[in-house]
Amino acid sequence: MLVLCAVSAGCLSFAIFKIKQIDTSYSFLVERDSPALVQSVRASRFVSEMGYGAYRTITNPGASTEAKEGAALSETSAQGAMAAFDKAAEYDPAQAAEFAKLKKRAAATYDLVKQAVEFGMSDQKDIANMMMKQADVEIAQFSADLVKFNNEAVEDAKRASDKNGAAVDATIYITIGVGVVGMLAALGLGMWLSRSAISAPLQRLADRMSKLAGGDLTVEIAGQDRKDEVGLMAKSVQVFKDNGLEMRRMEAEAAERRQEAEAERARVAAEKEAEAAQDAIAINSLGQGLGALAAGDLTYRITADFAPKAAQLKTDFNSAAERLEHSLAVVVGTAGSISSGTSQISEAANDLSRRTEQQAASLEETAAALDQITATVRKTAEGATHARSVVADAKSSAERSGEVVSAAITAMSGIEQSSQQIGQIIGVIDEIAFQTNLLALNAGVEAARAGDAGKGFAVVASEVRALAQRSAEAAKDIKTLISSSSEQVGKGVELVAETGKALQTIVSQVSEITGIVTEIAASAAEQATGLNEVNTAVNQMDQVTQQNAAMVEESTAASQSLASEAVELARLMNQFKISADGAVKTIEPGRRAAPPQPALARRPTVGGGYQSGAATARKLEPAAAPAENEWAEF
Missing domain, CATH: 1.10.287.950 (Methyl-accepting chemotaxis protein)
Known part of the structure; x- marks a missing residue:
């Protein structure tokens, strides 16, 4: 039994260790890689919006609302891209150097876009278009590099997820196999113990209980010295036997008391009959006297002899x-x-x-x-x-x-x-x-x-x-x-x-x-x-x-x-x-x-x-x- 418990404990410890490793891997994937990837994608979008805002300042008069909104959009997009790279470096310190390079390229690209925006706001559209052509080349190359970097990060996350899935499957199979072997061993051992230590004593105790139910109170109840549940059941059956013996004794005493009560009842009945006869004489005499009084005869007197209690x-x-x-x-x-x-x-x-x-x-x-x-x-x-x-x-x-x-x-x-x-x-x-x-x-x-x-x-x-x-x-x-x-x-x-x-x-x-x-x-x-x-x-x-x-x-x-x-x-x-x-x-x-x-x-x-x-x-x-x-x- 102890061996089975040890095997089960070892299997459980192995499963907990593997699950802890898988949980740590998933935590890195969810808490570090995925947020960093999201911030990188967001920075790519900000770079595209930075170029879109610059073109709004070029295609519209410098004093117009659309040009001002385009300049503001270009500036806020550049700031958003820088902040996104900083957050990505915080989420994934391992890629901090790479994110710093990307941030530096984004700053250089914004310098070209900013110059184009300034020429566009001053209505120098030709110079602004020339500057934006250079900025477009840089933005296109930068966006392509970001897409490549993001795709590589997605592939890394996918490989890590596949690896964790395989580890989970292996852990499940090992745990199920060891559990099945342990269950079969425990089942065999339990059947043997139940037959030798439980079924036989219970069968003997059931035979004793059948005899007690048939009225045989001389049978001996074995197994009372045991410390398990069988011993408790044997003691309970002994209590039933003792209660049966006590009931037989009480029935004998009750029979004797019934005989004494019957004799006392006969004596009391005889006394009541004699007393009823005396009471009848007194009642009849009083009835006649009351009848005479009711008829107006006040000279009537009772002359019959009454019992002492009615005199x-x-x-x-x-x-x-x-x-x-x-x-x-x-x-x-x-x-x-x-x-x-x-x-x-x-x-x-x-x-x-x-x-x-x-x-x-x-x-x-x-x-x-x-x-x-x-x-x-x-x-x-x-x-x-x-x-x-x-x-x-x-x-x-x-x-x-x-x-x-x-x-x-x-x-x-x-x-x-x-x-x-x-x-x-x-x-x-x-x-x-x-x-x-x-x-x-x-x-x-x-x-x-x-x-x-x-x-x-x-x-x-x-x-x-x-x-x-x-x-x-x-x-x-x-x-x-x-x-x-x-x-x-x-x-x-x-x-x-x-x-x-x-x-x-x-x-x-x-x-x-x-x-x-x-x-x-x-x-x-x-x-x-x-x-x-x-x-x-x-x-x-x-x-x-x-x-x-x-x-x-x-x-x-x-x-x-x-x-x-x-x-x-x-x-x-x-x-x-x-x-x-x-x-x-x-x-x-x-x-x-x-x-x-x-x-x-x-x-x-x-x-x-x-x-x-x-x-x-x-x-x-x-x-x-x-x-x-x-x-x-x-």
């Missing part, structure tokens, strides 16, 4: 029945007295309710009348306030109108001044038209003197004269319109001034009206406040009276309900059976009180709704104490 129920039931019988006897004795008393209270409360309702109705009428007066005065105050605000708005509008009129006067004054300035400008235009007319007239005279040569100028002079006359007429019309506009603006200023005076008069009168309306609104507000206080006091009296009426109505209803309940109670008492000492006597129902008179309809309050006395009392609970005092005095 207290028997005692409690008999005691409760005896107490209930005694209480009902007392209730029967007092029910008649309650019925008689409630009838008298109901009659008195009925009379009081009618009188209280009459008083409440009178107060409600008074309150409604005061509400109407208060509402009328409040509307008057609101109308005065509204009138005051309207007058104030009218005053503000009049003041704003006065400001607008002042602004309009100012604007019209500005328009009048502008009209005067426009008139002055029109005068200048009229003067210019007059002078133009004179000039056109003089030009016509001079054209007539010139004869046939001045006919065209005479036509132009005639047109200029006609145009000057039309300009003078138009300026005269505009001047007339401006004069008329100035007169109209003056009249407008006078009318606006009169309007401003009238608005000032209106503002002063509106101010006086505002003062009067303010005094009216204040007086109306004071009246509304006083009436509101009076109305509040009357409403409070009405509320107290309605509370009294509500309480009387509630008292009447309560007394009548109490009388009805007393009669119903006597009827219910006659249904019960008690002992001879407390025999129930039939209670005569007391005389029913007359039903209360219906409450008087309430007038609508200030809020607009109808409220009964009871509702008012519920809403105004803080006033309940004064109402009780008044009821006591009444």
Whole structure:
């Protein structure tokens, strides 16, 4: 196994070494040769552009844009060629001497081209063409040498790439061969090891596991002393065996516990049957006693013997029945007295309710009348306030109108001044038209003197004269319109001034009206406040009276309900059976009180709704104490 690992490591080291060599070779090719070749090709292009720029200066005038652009192109191309050779030398130091020679030739060629460019810019085209013929020969030879040099560099790069490709192929073939041999050897060794050290022990362990699964827990588990995975599996199988033995022991213990539990269950069942029989006696007796109580027989008592745990129920039931019988006897004795008393209270409360309702109705009428007066005065105050605000708005509008009129006067004054300035400008235009007319007239005279040569100028002079006359007429019309506009603006200023005076008069009168309306609104507000206080006091009296009426109505209803309940109670008492000492006597129902008179309809309050006395009392609970005092005095 160690030999196989050593062979694999050696093969891997050889492959890494060869790949490193190939990577270094490719790095030189990519990082040195290829960039240097690119810069060399770029320098060749710059040399060609240098000649093209020089010819642009020769074929175009020296002062033209094309000639200047050609001179600039020639100079920048020469600089680009020099820079390209310098970069190529940096990328490939091995060819630095060759690139220095090429740069020197490029500089010499540019000297010829530069002289041709200078003659071309000074428009000495013949000398420039002669210089360019010499430069063309040098450029052609230089370009050919560069092409040859670049082709040789391409061939060198191709040969290096082919060499690296061959090395890669050889490395791959060697690595694959050694790998295949190692894999075959490892496969054979692995098969032998698996058969001798893994398959046989696993087969024996599988036989032991089959016996354990069949229930044979006496089998011995071999291989537990091994330190590999087979030993771990043997230990796991031993755990299964131990768990099986423990399960058999626990099953035996569970069988014994089931037998003990069955015996205990039988004993508990017998005890529960005896207890259920005793409970049945107690339940039946209690059921009969409760049935008798439900039927009204309060003399029934339980006489059967109960079990000790239920004996207290028997005692409690008999005691409760005896107490209930005694209480009902007392209730029967007092029910008649309650019925008689409630009838008298109901009659008195009925009379009081009618009188209280009459008083409440009178107060409600008074309150409604005061509400109407208060509402009328409040509307008057609101109308005065509204009138005051309207007058104030009218005053503000009049003041704003006065400001607008002042602004309009100012604007019209500005328009009048502008009209005067426009008139002055029109005068200048009229003067210019007059002078133009004179000039056109003089030009016509001079054209007539010139004869046939001045006919065209005479036509132009005639047109200029006609145009000057039309300009003078138009300026005269505009001047007339401006004069008329100035007169109209003056009249407008006078009318606006009169309007401003009238608005000032209106503002002063509106101010006086505002003062009067303010005094009216204040007086109306004071009246509304006083009436509101009076109305509040009357409403409070009405509320107290309605509370009294509500309480009387509630008292009447309560007394009548109490009388009805007393009669119903006597009827219910006659249904019960008690002992001879407390025999129930039939209670005569007391005389029913007359039903209360219906409450008087309430007038609508200030809020607009109808409220009964009871509702008012519920809403105004803080006033309940004064109402009780008044009821006591009444």
